[in-house]
Amino acid sequence: MKGLLKMKLNENFLIHDTGNGEILIAVGEETKRFHGIVKLNETGAEICHLIENDDLSLKEICNHFYEKCPDDDKEMINKGVSDFIEQLKKINAIKL
Amino acid sequence: MVNFKIKIANKVFDIDCFYESTKNYCKDFLTDEKSDFDVTLSEDDLKSEIQNATNNHLYVNEEISALYRKIADILVEENIVVFHSSSIKVNDFAFIFTARSGVGKSTHTNYLSELLKDQLTYINDDKPLLEVSDEKIIVYSNPWNGKERRSTNTSAPLKAIIFLSRGETNSYKKIEDKSEVYFKLLSQIYLPYEKSKRQKAMQIADQIIKNVNFYEIFVTKDISAAEMTYERIIKNETK
Numbered sequence: 001m002k003g004l005l006k007m008k009l010n011e012n013f014l015i016h017d018t019g020n021g022e023i024l025i026a027v028g029e030e031t032k033r034f035h036g037i038v039k040l041n042e043t044g045a046e047i048c049h050l051i052e053n054d055d056l057s058l059k060e061i062c063n064h065f066y067e068k069c070p071d072d073d074k075e076m077i078n079k080g081v082s083d084f085i086e087q088l089k090k091i092n093a094i095k096l
Numbered sequence: 097m098v099n100f101k102i103k104i105a106n107k108v109f110d111i112d113c114f115y116e117s118t119k120n121y122c123k124d125f126l127t128d129e130k131s132d133f134d135v136t137l138s139e140d141d142l143k144s145e146i147q148n149a150t151n152n153h154l155y156v157n158e159e160i161s162a163l164y165r166k167i168a169d170i171l172v173e174e175n176i177v178v179f180h181s182s183s184i185k186v187n188d189f190a191f192i193f194t195a196r197s198g199v200g201k202s203t204h205t206n207y208l209s210e211l212l213k214d215q216l217t218y219i220n221d222d223k224p225l226l227e228v229s230d231e232k233i234i235v236y237s238n239p240w241n242g243k244e245r246r247s248t249n250t251s252a253p254l255k256a257i258i259f260l261s262r263g264e265t266n267s268y269k270k271i272e273d274k275s276e277v278y279f280k281l282l283s284q285i286y287l288p289y290e291k292s293k294r295q296k297a298m299q300i301a302d303q304i305i306k307n308v309n310f311y312e313i314f315v316t317k318d319i320s321a322a323e324m325t326y327e328r329i330i331k332n333e334t335k
Contacts, residue, residue, distance in 0.1 A: 011291075012291070014291060014294060014295055014298075016295065016298045018275075018278055018298075018302060018305075019302055019305075019306070020274075020275045020278065021275070025287075025294070025298070027289070027290070027291040027294045027295075028289060028290065028291055031289060037279060037282065039279075
């Protein structure tokens with residue numbers, strides 16, 4: 001069912017705190033496919049940490065932000081989270 | 097097998113490899129001291145250096161690259177990273193010049209050498225090692241010194257890292273907002289394949305960012321550019 005599939009951060013990606021923001025970088029086998037560095041904003045970093053620590057679905061990630069930011073528009077949250085997850089999928093940073 | 101020992105960044109490596117030419121490549125760094133690390137190169141190490149290796153391929157150059165990678169992977173655990181750059185020593189301090197490939201960092205250090213003569217020593221013209229501790233960063237040489245093979249078996253405390261670009265005129269600026277240089281710096285550091293080692297290399301990069309002065313220079317292709325670098329940056333940093 002859409003949005004309910006559990007996701008996890010690919011263990012061949014590394015979140016690194018530079019002291020001036022966090023970045024996402026490939027390690028091991030993934031370095032053969034992805035050579036870039038993803039600069040994460042605060043929300044992006046939070047999503048990466050959420051799926052690094054737990055297997056979460058898109059719906060669960062959105063629920064996390066609904067609770068954290070109750071005044072924010074839910075549609076905006078859904079779109080922001082979905083778009084970011086799509087970007088992570090494109091670089092193979094997410095395992096389903 | 098060929099066996100020899102080399103000393104780089106005060107660490108002794110006992111090396112087993114296939115080609116005498118690799119020992120010859122490392123000749124300025126040979127030692128008889130007691131080893132700290134053993135490095136054995138296998139055929140698989142050499143094969144992994146090139147794609148589509150054929151059975152008849154001679155792996156002479158691949159062995160030199162494979163050895164560099166193995167040693168770099170060991171050194172990262174000792175707080176030492178490889179930094180792709182041209183490094184020089186002036187008045188007992190090290191300066192590092194880095195740029196995208198083909199911009200002319202070696203040309204610029206050539207002009208500096210012409211200007212400063214015996215006052216300047218090349219530490220390593222391609223892949224110097226940076227040892228990072230709480231107190232300071234030391235730049236060391238090693239055998240992997242670029243096409244022109246310019247290096248001296250020496251070391252010096254690092255004073256500044258200078259990002260170089262081509263310019264119509266010569267100009268320079270000290271980089272105050274270090275977040276500007278993070279990605280440029282990281283792109284020049286050898287990041288190991290293995291996760292924990294790559295993480296360590298990135299932590300070392302963070303320390304380099306915190307503890308070193310950075311400059312950006314735009315330079316013409318003549319000696320006036322070297323004069324600016326010396327007068328405005330090197331002289332100030334070594335006062």
